[in-house]
Amino acid sequence: MEAKQNGPNGELSSSVVPGPTNPMVTPLLTDLYQFTMAYAYWKAGKHNERAVFDLYFRKNPFGGEYTVFAGLEECIRFIANFKLTEEEISFVREALPSSCEDGFYDYLRGIDCSDVEVYAVPEGSVVFPKVPMLRVEGPIAVVQLLETPFVNLINYASLVTTNAARHRFVAGKSKMLLEFGLRRAQGPDGGIGASKYCYLGGFDATSNVAAGKLFGIPLRGTHSHAFVSSFMSPDEIVDRLLTSRDGSTICEDFVSLVQTWLSKVQWSNSLHGSFGETNQSELAAFTSYALAFPTNFLALVDTYDVVRSGVPNFCAVALALNDLGYKAAGIRLDSGDLAYLSCEARKIFCTIEEEFGVIGFGKMVITASNDLNEETLDALNKQGHEVDAFGIGTNLVTCYAQAALGCVFKLVEINNQPRIKLSEDVSKVSIPCKKRSYRLYGKEGYPLVDIMTGENEPPPKVGERILCRHPFNESKRAYVVPQRVEELLKCYWPGISGNKREDLLPLKDIRERCIKQLEQMRPDHMRRLNPTPYKVSVSAKLYDFIHFLWLNEAPVGELQ
């Protein structure tokens, strides 16, 4: 693709935007009907008519009252590199009826997205139903081809980011949240996407190495049950030597040192001799893992029995490491009553800190995993627990509680003619016209309402009284005097407009925007149970126009 400058300020040319993260995102990653429609538009000579589409959803997911918008960068990467290859064109030719004229394939050969404009809410923003996250304008045949990939790239991204944000909200700011979902995700880049967007939504790290490499997300991980059960007994450990942290001493037999500490722990008075024999394969696995990672010793303690085997074995190894100047990293619990077990483990760690004078041992990090979700996090909080970090997988990445966000892409204007999509279900009626949208903030700094206006209406002004109307419900309306007005849609792909293009920010910055925006919301919109809906409105002028158009388009029936 040729390089071209997209604006007057010498911003990045389209050719320097890299392609989509997943090389499978090509112009063919679309529904066949986008191509059949493109042909019909072309055949009717309509393909270059300028159309405006809105991308939005109708209902917040997970029973909540907010959504986080994500997936924008991938959309921009896609259109920046949008070009059908000869091979792709041949395939489209095979897929369409043979009666389709050759000229159409010449047309396909020539199209790119240089005359498409994309206005979007910045990625990581909090968004609400009906208000466009994207407004896409361009030749109708080209913009239709973008519908399916755009919706695909935004639907799951926004859903899983919102899910991550909700998990963060319940867990609280101080907890470490780790995304462990790769194996249960819906396909390979279900996994990679989940890792990216969970980080965006407020998670701290992932187990997914590929995502770490692609997006610079911090990585976390230790060992599994299989590692524990792959050992038989400490006798099989051959290389037992461990140099102390500062390099000053060498422990010739770390295995013996561990055994010594195990006896001390087992016969400790303060622990009331509460441990019997611990599992020897587990002890061997922990010792071996510590020899491999003396600076990062974190053990999974539930392969046999957390309190009677896993925790005492861990403590013996951690105390042996402590003798050599190393500080163990902590334990992971992956089954059972996590609240109870974390409290029991904490008690033992504190007792050991006291009895053996190992400062900080009581603060050992406890990680919990195993089928966690919003509800279980909430239940753990209510029960009281000692977990410092949560590893969350299946429920987070597959969005088990609600596996899809219903984003739609609706034509709102063509050739400057506003269009409406009617439906017997009022919630499915589209809001016509090329629009602008604004977020109005109140005195306390909270957003109060989003308002959509016609493209050419004067923007709402700070300190002015503005009538905000529900788009479809006549009786719902309110006056607002905003203290701050924020225009929501920014230009991310200027096409032929000459507008300045917004930069695509690094993932970390998007993550910070997300966290900041969520913190800015009024708390009653955010609570898990019965949150207050955030208000979404249209200007008085747009309201009148919607209803004029509606009456105009709807067929008049006859009562019989």
Added chain:
Amino acid sequence: MEAKQNGPNGELSSSVVPGPTNPMVTPLLTDLYQFTMAYAYWKAGKHNERAVFDLYFRKNPFGGEYTVFAGLEECIRFIANFKLTEEEISFVREALPSSCEDGFYDYLRGIDCSDVEVYAVPEGSVVFPKVPMLRVEGPIAVVQLLETPFVNLINYASLVTTNAARHRFVAGKSKMLLEFGLRRAQGPDGGIGASKYCYLGGFDATSNVAAGKLFGIPLRGTHSHAFVSSFMSPDEIVDRLLTSRDGSTICEDFVSLVQTWLSKVQWSNSLHGSFGETNQSELAAFTSYALAFPTNFLALVDTYDVVRSGVPNFCAVALALNDLGYKAAGIRLDSGDLAYLSCEARKIFCTIEEEFGVIGFGKMVITASNDLNEETLDALNKQGHEVDAFGIGTNLVTCYAQAALGCVFKLVEINNQPRIKLSEDVSKVSIPCKKRSYRLYGKEGYPLVDIMTGENEPPPKVGERILCRHPFNESKRAYVVPQRVEELLKCYWPGISGNKREDLLPLKDIRERCIKQLEQMRPDHMRRLNPTPYKVSVSAKLYDFIHFLWLNEAPVGELQ
């Protein structure tokens, strides 16, 4: 990667198996702990110990009693090309603590899957909880690295295939099932995977062009609401010429021909003048679409009002096409009461067939879409409907009813020593030992029970009385005299075993196996409500061994 012959019979060498469909499936598409464990194994000198892992799930999805296994080919493509690049090794080095020794990275540089063996149930087979779908054997460090990608590639594949099979079961054999899920899928290859595996599970076609190209799946698609509302009125149609199907006549003004037919339909006596004015933008869109696709005219009829506008407009265009020797393909309904609307549309089609003598018009294909799932299909059946084809999206591809299948990968043997994973939750205890499994068939040809045995036990024989025991419940056992015995695990990657490698079949053949196997099941296992669980068992010898090992590993507590 060097070519090498994998068996005595000169089958395909590893180098000719293509890589995974998604190029993002690399050795880094794994959890970090697979690499930390690999390092710990290597450091302990255990990395080449021969381990056997089973991949299985614990519970059938969607409240059913069966699952279809899918994802195998992608796993084999992955291991056939498994090799870390220098860049990947550098990244692993960054991700691990700096204390890790250099020798480990040399080791990583050298590994591939030439000494790994994979035995699997053939893709597209019906499978049940606890019975391994895959048995993977090889050097423990290497096999652990495969865990996450294998589980990722199989979990969603099997889940969505099963979902598709369940939709087919409810819809019945005679209906056309179309997968329309790309835009709502969990990421780009959530979409591509869904299309592939829904076809495998019994769907007929997809809307996803990329999947059509990759897998040869039939493609379907027509137009959207946006296409309809992009038109204003028939006046805007410039090119109105249409040649008749046989080329004998030319209609100079197809738009007028349509208008003529519309009046006839509107004033038809048999239709009791039930139509008023139809929507003109819709009429223009249909006419235009017919001009583009005279041989494939299928119209979405619910943009304004199905019965009062969409269907009469469709009929007018279809009748005009009929004059020129073209047969319209049908309508699509995408909202409202699909049962009622399909019946109303059918009535109109039949009336037109009679009144205007257009033979076959009554049999016009009616396609329905809009939030369909197993329940709505079932409800439609109960209500009575006239739908011939269903387009199913969100609920199908995201597996909305249950967004994950909990596949696990458990160590069952290392260095010929059987291993068990205990758990307070009995359903989570793993079944130890390198095993074989068999499906035993009864007199009527139905499968009766799956039985797992130790690797070296003699296989069950036809006509012999075999004791099948529940693996964990002492009291559940039954004698079975099989009429046919099928060994379930076949060799798909022989490693160093010298076994013959099973061919990877084309998707169509896998789809046929799936459909055939589902038809072979006893009906009570398949019904939607309260299906009978299929029995899964172990041999008497394996039962005894499991319980011996269990007692041996479990810690003995003291009641206090």
